[in-house]
Amino acid sequence: MAQRIAILGAGTGGTVMANRLRRRFAPDEASITIVDRDDSHLYQPGLLFVPFGLATPDGIVRPRHAQLIDGIDHVQGEIDRVDVEAQDVTLADGTRIGYDVLVVATGAVLLPEETDGLTGPGWKENVFTFYDLEGASALGGALPAFEKGRLVVAVVDQPIKCPVAPLEFAFLADWYFRRNGRRDRIDISYVTPLDAAFTKPVAADALGGLLETKGIELVTEFNTGEVDGRGGRLVSYDEREVGFDLLVVVPVHGGAPYVGRSPGLGDELDFVPADLGTLQSKVKPNVFVVGDAAGLPVSKAGSVAHFEAEVCADNVVRHLTGEPLEDAYDGHANCFVETGHGKALLIDFNLETEPLPGRYPGRFGPLPLLAESRLNHLGKLAFERMYWHALLPGRSIPGITPTLDLAGKRIPAPTTTPTTTPTEEAG
């Protein structure tokens, strides 16, 4: 009898998993069912550009079903809960989907209501987020009207999707207001709970330096406890204040709420605990996790979801054919960091190796690492095409490997004292 593979979530990770697994099994060997609540696949990196009029909401959404190859059963419905003992998934309309292997790929949700006052007076008036389509579009309406005052870009707490996106937003805002001739009447501040611009020292220095060059104030170790939209104040738990006229906030994230309703599936933030190397969950051997839904100490990024899906798909095959799983993933992530004025920098790293200067991919790759360049900006734009045409279909991209390649990276000479990361979880 065919094995039943159920994939929850048809975003980045789920789509790559479904396409990769479909190619590995004949239809009579395994059935593949993928569930998502709607049929609109959002290219999330595009959200960054919407507030500045550089992308349109329609332009970054495509039908989910069109990203799935033939032979995948695409179910549209709201997942209500999973019973890992009975091995079945219940949808809100009562439909039940039994499985032999489950892949959780339902991403992360924004939880603005977890911060006091954030969704109160001022929300969507002078307090915005660009982390979802509605928010990014609303902000796109507010930016042109913002003539003078203080723009604050604030990250409430980690983990968040694409930890560099709020920095990119600040860089682009600087560029946008300069272009409109308003920059001298607008102050920009970047507020973070971390003790530097980024978590890892070399990149934190590079990105912190860019903030300084662009005249963007950096406020560190600020743990936002309350947002007062009316009064235009951010208040931290240790009672510091930052005033704003316009606030762009990245709310705290959690796993999908159904995870919390499914006994034994998630942790206290509704993320699913997993083994980094194999992507098998710690819940049951037949439950795997990819992407933002995983409770792993890695970036919540599309590149991560993609690399994880490559390793995870192989391990699902091994699990179903009774072979030992391979411990193959190392936390590899890479992303372009848009810095404004038609430039970007690129970072490539994993859990052990922080983002370093050098070239990518490989020693002779065309793209400079951790340095601003026009080519990286073009790379960021080209990535959107790659996303739809290579990454989602699950094709391997030449030169891009799921694990980190040290060739091309300038590794700092070892110091006598072991270096520690200065900027970890704030608080």
Add this chain to the structure above:
Amino acid sequence: MTTQTIAGRDVTVDEEGFLADPAQWDDEVATAIARDAGIDPMTDRHWQVVRYMRDTYLSTGSAPTIRSLGKASGVPVKELYQLFPKGPAKLAARIAGIPKPRGCI
């Protein structure tokens, strides 16, 4: 890494005063680190957080974040900041004798 004498015991600590080996910890070491950080006395609420942190670290291999602490330790985030001023997760980790919490990259 350096060796320091805390509460009469030789323990190995990193540059920021976090114990390198959680096994070198006991209640007296904790009390001494806390006093050094300006927390005196350690109340039941302090211990509740410190023990929760330590247990979580020892069973999962990573220290809980401030948000997880607020949700699962039984002490809400606001109170955490009163108990461990400035950085509750870092300070409580140092007192709990576990490595500095690693944020997400």
